[in-house]
Amino acid sequence: ELGPCDVTEPEGSTDSEWEMLPDVCLLHIFKYLSDGDRSRASLVCHHWHKIMRLPCLWRWRSFHLSGRLSKYKQSEHLSAVGYADNLGVFLESLEVTVCPPRSVVLAQRLHNTICGLLNTLVRVQAPLKTLSIIRLELDRSSWVSPESGLFPNSFDPQGLELLSAIVQNQRSLSPLCGLSSLDLRGFFSVTVPNHLNRNIPQMLQKLQGLTHLALSYSWLSDELLLALSESIRARRVVYGYSWATLVSSCPDLKVRLTVEQVVDTQQLARILLPEIPLVEYNMTAFYSTDEICSAKPLLQTMLPWYRHSLQNLTLDLSNCSESLDDELLELVNVCESLVDLRVWAFLEISTVGRLLKQGDIPLQVRIYTTVENIEEQEDQLMEILSPFCYPPELQFLAVICPYI
Secondary structure, eight states, X not given: OOOGGGGOOOTTOSSOHHHHSOHHHHHHHHTTSOHHHXXXXXXXXXXXXXXXXXXXXXXXXXXXXXXXXXXXXXXXXXXXXXXXXXXXXXXXXXXXXXXXOSSHHHHHHXXXXXXXXXHHHHHTTOOXXXXXXXXXXXXXXXXXXXXXXXXXXXOOHHHHHHHHHHHHHHHHHTTTOOOSEEEOGGGOSSOSOOBOOXXXXXXXXXXXXXXXXXXXXXXXXXXXXXXXXXXXXXXXXXXXXXXXXXXXXXXXXXXXXXXXXXXXXXXXXXXXOTTSOXXXXXXXXXXXXXXXXXXXXXXXXXXXXXXXXXXXXXXXXXXXXXXXXXXXXXXXXXXXXXOEEEEEEOOXXXXXXXXXXXXXXXEEEEEEEOOSOOHHXXXXXXXXXXXXXXXXXXXXXXXXXXXX
């Protein structure tokens, strides 16, 4: 904490050490202070007050909202809206992390706080460029009042109101400024298809300045993809031509997909369409020996569709019942644009050396094993890695991990 006593001049001195600090140093220090400490520091002197009002100190802000009330702290609503009212004119990047509500009362408070925050930013014309809403999870039943009659996984009016406030914020600043990055993955907590309101594609279409958009896959539909390419048609499933239309209107489009707990070939085939300009694919899939699942179709057929575009690949697979070494090696061999590879799976130790011989791409390999004593395997791995310790620009990491 800083106050007037912290910068008093020592006896016999005309200038304090704090007064001698250049502005760039003061700015660096002030960036680490909490809002309360910044407020107190601004009262120290006119110079500090002037420094504290520089926009670079207030361009990024993170709020953690729970909807709960406290007798010792200012309410979240007053705190968030007050911040936006006083300093929103400088705000460029906003992150809102929500503690998912367990009751309708908490959900209503959160809804009022978030909408109040966004509406205040509209009023002060905040130059917002990046907005992330984390863990909103509108598919929780607490967001929907029993009287509404909506399904728990439907996109309720509260979600629409939040999106409307975001769009209003962007349109109020256009064309001088507007959102370039929007992360809405936290709107839902599960991957089941959501009954989205038809107004959503039209809302997102109005965000003309977006260069980065993050959504849950359950949002995707032909209607949304065509709306983003400025051609709206009502569909219920995603078809290849929708991606092709979007790519034709956005030739520089780059898609990053994260898939969790999906190994079924038919399900993956609905997601991984050849028309997608996929540059990054992250997958985590833990499947037991009792399940009739296989990752081979993914490695042999689906991912090779993106051999010209795929740059980053991360696979975390519990393939204890099937060998994927040859399939992985062939995939790496055909992916001509690959620049980063991370594989956590049951593999032969010799596969690490074969992967390193494929090229000089950064490589991380975590070999799962069910053997309790892994010293012998670690010795084999070190022997394989020893020829690849040089040149130093080769970036790789390989370890053996007991699978629990």
